[in-house]
Amino acid sequence: MTLHDPAPARAARPWRPRRVVITAAAREHAHGRAIAARAAGLGLPVEDLSGNRLTGENLAGLRHPDPRRAYVEAKNTLAVVVAPPTKLKLQPIPPSADWRVDLAEGCPAHCQYCYLAGSLTGPPVTRVYANLDEILGNLAAYAGRGGVTSANAERVQEGTTFEASCYTDPLGIEHLTGSLSAAIRHFGAWDAPVTLRATTKFAAVEPLLGLPHGRRTRLRFSVNPPGAARYEGGTAPLRERLAAMGAVARAGYPVGITVAPILPLPDWREAYAALFCEAAAALEGAPDLDLTAELITHRFTPGSKAVLEGWYPGSDLPMREAERSRKLTKFGSVKYVFPAELMREMKQQLTRDLAERLPAARVLYWT
Known part of the structure; x- marks a missing residue:
């Protein structure tokens, strides 16, 4: 895939x-x-x-x-x-x-x-x-x-x-x-x-490859399926990020994939499964691979939404409060996350696909 x-x-x-x-x-x-x-x-x-x-x-x-x-x-x-x-x-x-x-x-x-x-x-x-x-x-x-x-x-x-x-x-x-x-x-x-x-979200890793890192730096690459690419202006294309991840892994760095922000795209099941396949291909042959995964769903606050709508008028990024669940942070502020049933479905699907296609990855958290 x-x-x-x-x-x-x-x-x-x-x-x-x-x-x-x-x-x-x-x-x-x-x-x-x-x-x-x-x-x-x-x-x-x-x-x-x-x-x-x-x-x-x-x-x-x-x-x-x-x-x-x-x-x-x-x-x-x-x-x-x-x-x-x-x-x-x-x-x-x-x-x-x-x-x-x-x-x-x-x-x-x-x-x-x-x-x-x-x-x-x-x-x-x-x-x-x-x-x-x-x-x-x-x-x-x-x-x-x-x-x-x-x-x-x-x-x-x-x-x-x-x-x-x-x-x-x-x-x-x-x-x-x-x-x-x-x-x-x-x-x-x-x-x-x-x-x-x-x-x-960038890929210019060449200056880092020969550094004496002592395996004490973990470089993680924030990735998402191409359907989300229109929301990431000014960043490196996905294929470049994955190639960069493979390069630093082969240079001995611990690496990670940060899947963020997870979005329920129209074909999200197939899209995220394909993403993990591509990541596995990019890491093929990396010696002593030390790989982690962080899975972060999209969320927003009233304040961030107001700022983003000023920065990006006309964006079709889904930020409709009626389609979200309202939560309170530990500081008492409001944030909007995906409904619990959708969250459970996405978590089950993505963690299952990740284990199948990137078995070396340690999932650090889902949020």
Whole structure:
């Protein structure tokens, strides 16, 4: 069984922001200067800000009253900044990992279901952090203290886990930042039971293949059948993501597939079964394969829906409250998920197909 894109997919081109700015404080860090130099080397104009805040005055257009216009301006802006002290106080990130570590905030992709909508305040500028040495040096204090995965008997072999893709896609901006490579090297040299985790919808893994990763970084690839591709603008085509997953697996990395967001497409049973077949083919021949799977259904909040409808007017992404079940999060906020019967059916079908076509995969969670 195979799947095919509904139309020939063009290879994903590296993101080229129209505007790159660097704050004064970021210029004081070697990694910040290196990011600016990378951008300049790609022919991108780099603008030095006199201060350390991103405001409507120094980033004109980001406060435009038309949310779509403000979105477009923000999505074409890369800001090199210093991570605030709050970023050094790590938070648990269940069910993925013990701790969330942010190398950046924001993403160059244009996913109509964007998980960041409603989570981050202000225009969706991609902010990359110049004080990377400080961020990585801070992690040792959290090793052995996790309560999400390292306290889970089924995942204890992963050690303390650090999730680097909660608020960004680190591979999608790696050609500009080099931050993911630096983090992989850091974990590879860290002689402790720890794991760096990163998820991506991109495929430019070549700079990562020869890194001394020490099998302490798990690279996961977010995938979905081609019927969902129209909701994932600016990302690598599915076939490229799967090929990239095979490449990093053959380079010795632990890998994973993140099936997200799971949608009940008209032919969802056949589509997801075919997806798993294609993933199995991409991983064929990978030595000592260490493979996980994370299964994440689509959900939305009133706030995220409002933001997304402003960003993507006319989208046919199914977000009708009457077709969903209303749930409360642990923080008391409202979210809309698929009805329980449909959730059970999809979970049974996908986990069964996954076990049949990718028996090496350990399912970490369904949510």
